[in-house]
Amino acid sequence: EGERFVLVSHAPDSDSWWNTIKNAINVAGEQMGVTVEYRNPPTGDLADMARIIEQAAASSPDGIISTIADFDVLSGPLGNAVAMGIPVITINSGTEEQSKEIGALMHVGQPEKAAGFGAGEKAKAAGVTKFLCVNHYITNPASVERCQGYAEALGVELGNQMIDAGQDPAEIKSKVMAYLQTNPDTNGILTLGPTSAEPTIAALNENGQAGTIHFGTFDISSEIAAAIKSDVVAFAIDQQPFLQGYLPVVILTNLARYGVVPGNSINSGPGFVTKDNIELVEKHAGQYR
Amino acid sequence: MTKPLIELIDIQKHFGPVIALAGVSVSVLPGECHCLLGDNGAGKSTFIKTMSGVHKPTKGKILIDGEEVTFSSPRDAMEAGVATVYQDLAMIPLMSVTRNFWMGREPVRKFGPLQLFDFDRANAVTLEEMAKMGIRLRSPDQAVGTLSGGERQTVAIARAVYFGAKVLILDEPTSALGVRQTANVLATIDKVRKNGIGIVFITHNVRHAMAVGDRFTVLNRGRTLGTAKRGEIQPEELQDMMAGGQELAALEGSLGGTV
Amino acid sequence: MTKPLIELIDIQKHFGPVIALAGVSVSVLPGECHCLLGDNGAGKSTFIKTMSGVHKPTKGKILIDGEEVTFSSPRDAMEAGVATVYQDLAMIPLMSVTRNFWMGREPVRKFGPLQLFDFDRANAVTLEEMAKMGIRLRSPDQAVGTLSGGERQTVAIARAVYFGAKVLILDEPTSALGVRQTANVLATIDKVRKNGIGIVFITHNVRHAMAVGDRFTVLNRGRTLGTAKRGEIQPEELQDMMAGGQELAALEGSLGGTV
Amino acid sequence: MSAWRKSLVRPELGAICGTILVFSFFLIIARGTGMFAPQGILNWGVVSAQFAIIAVGACLLMIAGEFDLSVGSMIGFSGVVIALMSVTWGYPVWFAIIVAFAIAVAIGALNGYLVIKTGLPSFIVTLAFLYVLRGLTIYGSIATTRQTIIGGVSEVAAGDPIAWLFGGKILGFLFVWLADIGLIGKFVAGPRAGQPVIEGVPMLIVWALVLIAFAHILLTRTRFGNWIFASGGDAQAARYVGVPVNRVKILMFMFSAFCATVFATCQVMEFGSAAADRGLLKEFEAIISVVIGGALLTGGYGSVIGAALGALIFGVVQQGLFFAGVESSLFRVFLGVILLMAVILNTYIRRMITGER
Amino acid sequence: MSAWRKSLVRPELGAICGTILVFSFFLIIARGTGMFAPQGILNWGVVSAQFAIIAVGACLLMIAGEFDLSVGSMIGFSGVVIALMSVTWGYPVWFAIIVAFAIAVAIGALNGYLVIKTGLPSFIVTLAFLYVLRGLTIYGSIATTRQTIIGGVSEVAAGDPIAWLFGGKILGFLFVWLADIGLIGKFVAGPRAGQPVIEGVPMLIVWALVLIAFAHILLTRTRFGNWIFASGGDAQAARYVGVPVNRVKILMFMFSAFCATVFATCQVMEFGSAAADRGLLKEFEAIISVVIGGALLTGGYGSVIGAALGALIFGVVQQGLFFAGVESSLFRVFLGVILLMAVILNTYIRRMITGER
Numbered sequence A: 001e002g003e004r005f006v007l008v009s010h011a012p013d014s015d016s017w018w019n020t021i022k023n024a025i026n027v028a029g030e031q032m033g034v035t036v037e038y039r040n041p042p043t044g045d046l047a048d049m050a051r052i053i054e055q056a057a058a059s060s061p062d063g064i065i066s067t068i069a070d071f072d073v074l075s076g077p078l079g080n081a082v083a084m085g086i087p088v089i090t091i092n093s094g095t096e097e098q099s100k101e102i103g104a105l106m107h108v109g110q111p112e113k114a115a116g117f118g119a120g121e122k123a124k125a126a127g128v129t130k131f132l133c134v135n136h137y138i139t140n141p142a143s144v145e146r147c148q149g150y151a152e153a154l155g156v157e158l159g160n161q162m163i164d165a166g167q168d169p170a171e172i173k174s175k176v177m178a179y180l181q182t183n184p185d186t187n188g189i190l191t192l193g194p195t196s197a198e199p200t201i202a203a204l205n206e207n208g209q210a211g212t213i214h215f216g217t218f219d220i221s222s223e224i225a226a227a228i229k230s231d232v233v234a235f236a237i238d239q240q241p242f243l244q245g246y247l248p249v250v251i252l253t254n255l256a257r258y259g260v261v262p263g264n265s266i267n268s269g270p271g272f273v274t275k276d277n278i279e280l281v282e283k284h285a286g287q288y289r
Numbered sequence B, C: 001m002t003k004p005l006i007e008l009i010d011i012q013k014h015f016g017p018v019i020a021l022a023g024v025s026v027s028v029l030p031g032e033c034h035c036l037l038g039d040n041g042a043g044k045s046t047f048i049k050t051m052s053g054v055h056k057p058t059k060g061k062i063l064i065d066g067e068e069v070t071f072s073s074p075r076d077a078m079e080a081g082v083a084t085v086y087q088d089l090a091m092i093p094l095m096s097v098t099r100n101f102w103m104g105r106e107p108v109r110k111f112g113p114l115q116l117f118d119f120d121r122a123n124a125v126t127l128e129e130m131a132k133m134g135i136r137l138r139s140p141d142q143a144v145g146t147l148s149g150g151e152r153q154t155v156a157i158a159r160a161v162y163f164g165a166k167v168l169i170l171d172e173p174t175s176a177l178g179v180r181q182t183a184n185v186l187a188t189i190d191k192v193r194k195n196g197i198g199i200v201f202i203t204h205n206v207r208h209a210m211a212v213g214d215r216f217t218v219l220n221r222g223r224t225l226g227t228a229k230r231g232e233i234q235p236e237e238l239q240d241m242m243a244g245g246q247e248l249a250a251l252e253g254s255l256g257g258t259v
Numbered sequence D, E: 001m002s003a004w005r006k007s008l009v010r011p012e013l014g015a016i017c018g019t020i021l022v023f024s025f026f027l028i029i030a031r032g033t034g035m036f037a038p039q040g041i042l043n044w045g046v047v048s049a050q051f052a053i054i055a056v057g058a059c060l061l062m063i064a065g066e067f068d069l070s071v072g073s074m075i076g077f078s079g080v081v082i083a084l085m086s087v088t089w090g091y092p093v094w095f096a097i098i099v100a101f102a103i104a105v106a107i108g109a110l111n112g113y114l115v116i117k118t119g120l121p122s123f124i125v126t127l128a129f130l131y132v133l134r135g136l137t138i139y140g141s142i143a144t145t146r147q148t149i150i151g152g153v154s155e156v157a158a159g160d161p162i163a164w165l166f167g168g169k170i171l172g173f174l175f176v177w178l179a180d181i182g183l184i185g186k187f188v189a190g191p192r193a194g195q196p197v198i199e200g201v202p203m204l205i206v207w208a209l210v211l212i213a214f215a216h217i218l219l220t221r222t223r224f225g226n227w228i229f230a231s232g233g234d235a236q237a238a239r240y241v242g243v244p245v246n247r248v249k250i251l252m253f254m255f256s257a258f259c260a261t262v263f264a265t266c267q268v269m270e271f272g273s274a275a276a277d278r279g280l281l282k283e284f285e286a287i288i289s290v291v292i293g294g295a296l297l298t299g300g301y302g303s304v305i306g307a308a309l310g311a312l313i314f315g316v317v318q319q320g321l322f323f324a325g326v327e328s329s330l331f332r333v334f335l336g337v338i339l340l341m342a343v344i345l346n347t348y349i350r351r352m353i354t355g356e357r
C-alpha cells in the first residue's frame, strides 16, 4: 500500500497530449492505492529531463516510468536507476530494443518512426504521391522522425515537404495555405498533433480543399474528432496514451506487492481512429483517448 | 511699495540628515529681476525647486498674491503662474522644437469628438516666438538636438515667456551660453520684466547679475546673507560674498608668500 | 628661460564644418601654473583634449621636451607624462575609491604566474594620498558615490598628482567645489607646482586663476588673445577679456537706460 | 534641407525602404506562386496584421521609454482566461472576453506601477512577469481542466454579441461580387464549391488597422501623444513642465496588455481553442517589428506607421519564404539579418533628423 | 559603518540571504525526499553548475556594461557543430571541440565588434544573433542529416584525449571508499552492481568551479578586472584614463560565448547527442542568475560569487520543487517572484554601498 512511482515525460509544460497520461496515472493511482508523480522538463529540454530522472532516482521511489525521447541522453540516467535496484518501465517514444538495453522491465508504446511509417502506408494506399508534413515542433527529434517515416512509406524524399510551422496557430494556418497554394499537386497531409492539426483543418476549410486532400494526423482532440466525422481528416493515429500511463502503474504495483510481472513489452498502439470507431473515441477525446 | 507676486517665508528643506535650506525668505515683485547668487551647494537649486513645486518644503510658507498655497506638483506651480527654466532639463533633444515648446501645455483643437494637437497654431506661435528671441528656425519640425546649446536654452526661455508666467525662474540660464546669446537672454529678461512679470535669475556670474538685476539675494549654506537693492551694493562686494571672497583672499595671501 | 615641458604650436581642430580651434599655441614650463581662460565654446575643452590625446589635431605640432610627438590615445599621452582631470568624467561612482584611483594604471604583484592587483599597496597609497589632500576616507573600499562632489574631484586630482605627471591638466576643477575644497585644490596645485610639474588650469573664475596662476592665456572662438605673465595683467582686464566684458558693458548701458 | 528631402527623412523612412525592397524581392522571386493573388495577399496580410497588433502596443510603450517582455505570456494568459471562463465555467462569451480584458489591463497596470515605484528597469520587472504569467497560465489550465489546450470555444461563442468582433469576417458580399465578375476565383471542388475563394476580411485585419490608426493619431496628433514622446525622451524634463509621466507610462503598459489581449481574443475566436503555450517569444517579435520600424530602444523616438511597416516586413518575409519555397528554417536567419541592417539604417536616419551624436 | 556591518554589506549579500532562505525552506519542505542525500545533492549540484557556467560569462559581460541574448542559441549551435563534425563528417572529437570553440568565440567577437562599431544597444545586436544562430543550427542539422538531433557522439568520443575533460567524472575512488564505509549506497542490480551509486564528480561541476574561481579572481584581483568594472561603470571616463574599453568589451563577449560552448560541450559529451533546440531561453536564465546575484543590469557593478549563488538558488529551487512534488508549472511563478524580490533587495543593498540615489 502507498507505493510511490514517478513518471517522467519529455514534454514541455504546455503539451496537451500528456494530459491523457496524467489522467491515466490518476485513475491507476486511485485504483491501486499508490501515488504517482508526473514530472517533465518545463521547456522540453531533454538534458533537463535527464536531470529529472536522476533526481527521481535520488528520491528512491518504488518505480520509475519514463519515455526514451533520446536514447543517447536518457540511457545513462535510466540505466543508473535500474542499477540502483529501481524497477523502470519505458513508455511512449523509444523502441523495445532500447528499453531492453537500458535494463527496463518492458516498453509500453510505439516507436515514432514506425508510427509515421504506418501513417505513410495508409496514405500510399489512398494514392498519395506528394505530401505536406506540418511540423510544429521542428526542434523535437521525434516529430522529425514521424515525417521521415511517412516519407519512407511513400517511398519519396522528405525534402521541403516538411515545414517548420512554429507554434502560433495563425502562422501555422497561413503557412499551410501558402504551401498548398504554391504546391497545388499536394495530395497528402500529415500533422503531428492538435497544435498543428487544428490550424491545418481551419486552413483547408478556408481554401476549400477540405475533404479533397488525404489528411492524417497524430493524436486526437475534440476538433480532430469532429473533422474525422466530417471526412476532412481520414484518420488519427492514436497510440492510446491512456494505456501508456495506466499499465505501467498497475504492473509496477503488482511487481512491488506480489513480485509478478509480464514477460514481454506491450504495444499500446498504433490505433487508427477513423470514421468507423470515432463515436467511442470522441466521448473521451482529450481525457482518456 | 507694490505687493509681491510671490513670497517665500522662512523656507526650510531637509533631505534626510542634509539641511539644504535652513530658513530662507525671498519675495519677488512684479516687474523686477531678483537675482539669486550663491556658492555651489548653497541651496539655490533646492530653493527654486521648492518655489516651482518639485520639492515640498519641510517648513515655511509660500504666498502667491498674499494667499498661502501648497504646490503638490510642478503643474500646480505652473498653473499658479510660476514657470521655471532648468539648465540641463529644459529640452528633449529627440523631439521637435514645436513639441518641446508646447510640452505639457499643448494647444488643442476640437475635431468632432476628438481633441487634436493644434499643430498649425503651435507651429506658427513657435516660429514667431523664436523669431522674437532672435532665432530663425529652418522649420518648427526641426529636432531640438540640431540646435546649439545656446539656442536650446533660448527655446526654453521663449517657452516660459510665452506662457505668460507671472513669475519666471531661470536656473543659470546664461552659464552655457556664448556672449552674444547671453546678451540676448539678458535683453529678453529686460523685455519680460517690462511686462510686469517677476523674474528670479540664478547665476554665478556677478556681471550678468549686475546687468539686469533689481535686487540681489546671496545664499550661503542654506541661509540668506540678506537682500540688497540695485545701487546699494557694488559688484565687488557681491563677488566677495558669493565666492567666499575673504577666505580666498586669505588663501591668495598664503600662497603669495610661496610663489 | 627654462625649456617648456610641453609646447603646442598652432593647433587647429575642425569637427566637420565646425572650427573649434583655429591655431592656438601654448607652452607649459616646469613648475608653472598656466591658466587657460575663455568664454563658453571658446575651445578650451577641445584644446586640452588635443593635449591629452583624446582628439588628434587637424593641424599643428605637439612637442614634449622639444621633440615632436603624436598621441593616438589617452594612454600615449599618459605615458608621455600628460595627465588630465576631467570635470564630469573623472570618477566612476559605483567603484571604490582605490579602484578609481588606480584605474588604468593598476599596480600588479606577481603571484606565481599570475599578475594580481596589489590591493595592499594600492589601498595604502590611496589612503595616504587622500590624507595629503585633506580627505580622510572611512575606508579605501568606500564607493566613490558616497563621497561629495568636491571629494570626488579631489580624488581625481590626487590620482593625477600621484602618478607624477610632468604636465597636469585640470578642466574646471573648482567649478563644482565649495570654498573650502577650492582652497584645498588651489593649495594642492601650489604644492604640485613646487615639485617642478607644469599645470594647465582651466577655469571660468578669475579669482581662482589669479590665486595660483603664473601665466594666463585667454581663448576666444578658437583663437588665443595672447598670453600674459602674472603681474602684467589685472583681474579686471582678464575678466573683461574672458566674459566678453565690453559687449556686456554695452549691454548694461543699453539696459541701464530702460531700468 | 530641401522640402523634398525633408518630407523624405522621417522615422519610418528605413521601414519604407525595407518594405519596398522586400516587396520587390518577392515580386521577382515568388511572382508565379500566387503570393500576390488575392488569396496570397490575404495570407500574408493576416500574419502581418497579427504582428502589427502587438507591435502597436510595443511601439507606444517603447516610445514612452519602457518595454514589455511579458507580451507573449500575456497572450497565452488572456486566451486561457477566456476559454476557461466560457467553456469550463459556462459564463457567456462576452462576459469572459470583458473579464479577460479587465484582468490583462490590470496586470499591465501592475507592471507599470512596479516599474515606476521600484525604479527598476522594465526589462527585469516584465521578465519576472513573463515567467509568472506563463506559469499561472499553465498551472491554471491544468489545475482546472487537466488540459493545456481548451477547445470548444467556437460552439459556445455562436451567436455571441461580442465574439464576432474578434473572430468574424466582414465585406463578404464584396468578394462574392468580385468572384461573380471574375476578379477572384471560386472554389471548384470540395464542400464549398461555387463560393469565392475569399470569404471576407477577417476582423483581425480590421483590428490591426484600427489600432494602427488610433495609435498613430494618438501619437502624432494629440496632446497625449506629445506626453508619450516627452516621457520617453527625458522623464525628468517632462515632469518639470508638468507632464504626468507616471500616468503616461502606466497607461502605455496597460495599452500594451490590451493589444496582447486583442491578439489573444482574435486567435481564440478564430480557432476555437486556447492553449497555454500561445504567444511564445511574441514579445521579441513585437520588439523587432518596432525597432525595424525606426523606434529607439531607449525611448522618445519612433513611429507607429514604422512599426506597422516593420510588422508587414516581418509577415511578408515569413510567408514569402514559403511561397518562394526556401527552406523554412532559414527564416530565422533572414530575420536576424534584416533586423541588424534595418537598425543600422535607422540609426543613420535618426541622427540626420535629430542631430544626435 | 562598523567593520562587522561593512564585511556584511556587499554585492552578494542579497544572494547570500536568498541562498540561506531557499535552503532552509527546502530543508523543511523536502527533508525526507532524498534531496539532501548524496545523490540528491549531486543532482541539484549538477543543475546549478550548468546555470553557473553560463551565469559566469553573463556576469562579467554584464559588469562590462553589455549583455548577450544569443547565449541560448550559441549553446545549440556549438553542440550541433561538434556532433556534425565528429559524427557526420568523421573528424576526431578533439578537433571538433576545438573548432566549435574557435567558431563560437569568433561569433562572440563579432557580436562585440558590431556592438562597439555600430554603437547599437547589445540587446538588439545579440537579439539578431539569437535568431541567426538558431536558424543556422536548425538548417545545418536538417540539411546535412535530415534530423534535428544528432546522436552517436559517445561512440566516436571513446578514448578521445579532450572529450574526457567535458564528459568525464573525477574523484571516483573517493566515492568507492565512501560506499565501502557505507556513507553512500551501491548499485544492487545490473551490470554495475556493487559499484557506488555516485560514480564521481562530473567534469561539469569542475568546470563550473574553475570558471567561477577564474572569473572571481579576474574580476576582483587583477588589473583587467578593474578595467571590466570601469568599462561598464562609465566607458568614456575609462577611455580617458587609458582603459582599452573596446578590447575589454569584445573580450567579454568572447568569454560569454566561451562559457556557452563549455556548457554545450559538457552536455554533448555527457549525453552523447546534440540537438538543435538545446539551450532555449537559457540567455534569460543566465541573466536572471546574474541579476539575483546582485549585478546591475546597466553595468559597472556586480559579483561573480553572487552570480554563482544566483545559479545555485535557481538550481535548488527548480530541482527542489520536483523533490517536494510541487506542480512543475508553478516553478515559473516562483522564479518570477524570487527575481522581483531579489532585485528589490539588491537595489537597496547597492544604494547602501555606493551612495547612489
Ligand SMILES: Nc1ncnc2c1ncn2[C@@H]1O[C@H](COP(=O)(O)OP(=O)(O)OP(=O)(O)O)[C@@H](O)[C@H]1O
Binding pocket: B015, B018, B019, B020, B038, B039, B040, B041, B042, B043, B044, B045, B046, B047, C176
Ligand atoms: N535630492 C537631494 N537629496 C539629498 N541632498 C540633496 C538633494 N538635493 C540637493 N541636496 C543637497 O542640498 C544642498 C544644496 O544643493 P543645491 O543643488 O540646492 O545647491 P546649488 O546652490 O543649486 O548649487 P549649484 O551652484 O552647484 O547648482 C547640497 O548639499 C546638496 O548635496
Ligand SMILES: Nc1ncnc2c1ncn2[C@@H]1O[C@H](COP(=O)(O)OP(=O)(O)OP(=O)(O)O)[C@@H](O)[C@H]1O
Binding pocket: B176, C015, C018, C019, C020, C038, C039, C040, C041, C042, C043, C044, C045, C046, C047
Ligand atoms: N565632438 C564635437 N563635434 C562637433 N563639434 C564639437 C565637438 N566638440 C566640441 N565641438 C564644438 O567646438 C567648440 C568648442 O567647444 P569646447 O567644448 O572646446 O568649448 P569650451 O571652451 O570647453 O566651453 P565650456 O566652457 O562650455 O566647457 C564648440 O562650438 C563646440 O560645439
Ligand SMILES: [Mg+2]
Binding pocket: B044, B045, B046
Ligand atoms: Mg544648482
Ligand SMILES: [Mg+2]
Binding pocket: C044, C045, C046
Ligand atoms: Mg569645456
